[in-house]
Amino acid sequence: MRRFFPLAAAGMLLLTGCGGQTVPAETPTTRQIIAMDTVVQFAVYGQGAGETVQAAVEQVQELERLLDRTEADSQISLLNRQAGELTAVDETVYELVDAALTYSRETAGCFDITVAPVMDAWGFATEDQRVPERAELEGLLPRVDSGLMTLEAGTPPRIALAEGQAIDLGGIAKGYASDCMAALFAQREVERGWVSLGGNVLAWGTRPDGQPWQIGVQDPRYPNEERVVGLVGLEDAFAVTSGGYQRYFEKDGVTYHHIIDPATGYPAEGGLTSVTVVAPAETTENGPENGTLCDALSTALFVMGEERALDFWRTSGQGFDLILVTEDGRVLVTAGIGDAFTPDEESGYVYETVS
16 A cells, blocks of 8 residues: 555645645644555644653554565564464454454455565565465465464464464554554644555645645556646545555566455456545454555455445445546546545546446
């Protein structure tokens, strides 16, 4: 989730209205770091903003230390090395893995953190990308089944992967970090601000003029340009986008993107070029909430494709909305955010509101 961005993060950003109106001056405390394999940006307004931003930075860095499987001393790396053995883990790791398994069940396996060995076969965790042989993938697919994992609550909680399994929380960790940011903002009574974790956006409160933050949804046809299919106005909400344009390589004239269908081991072919999931930033307790949900679903619904994704939206009862961009040039916006979405009329897309 790298190319979904708040317009403000680029300098033209959240502080300018759609019609070019200037927002009343109110200066936030801002910070930018590299963490969780992406650029993370923080902006907090009001009293105590500096201390809040520092606390947010430290929390994101701690989550990276726990959850990044490319870090040899992270708890996820430890779990992967000790596959087949029950391993004591931090409560945060346990809660997040437990949530991931729930989302896997709810999406019929379209989201599955045990896809890591297949991701490695494609080289998406490194810069050594390649097209694996079908036989290699067929040998790996039996390991892609989060139902084979064992979770034991307790003090401390413990997790075991099946032998040969490995997990990757890249499709859910930044969403969880967004939940943590919302909990922090609520605890410190932050009135307004935003956090962007490489495309996982938390829009908190309103802009200084009282209007919703305007979040740009990247045009997948132009992954290296700041061009959008439209803006969605948000306050106290999460928005997460997944798209095949975010990480890919080409081989013999064929483009292979990083969103793997766990059922086939190949890049998903559901007719979508991006999926944006939007949900309220509710903070009932610490732990995985709607930010985590949005992150997991943005991947799962991309794998499902248009029809199944919309059926899931209609029937799941989980209180989220969608912006789907299709390969055939349509932008589908679900009814719950229809009035908040402003299309780019010069983009060439056909826009539809879905109910």
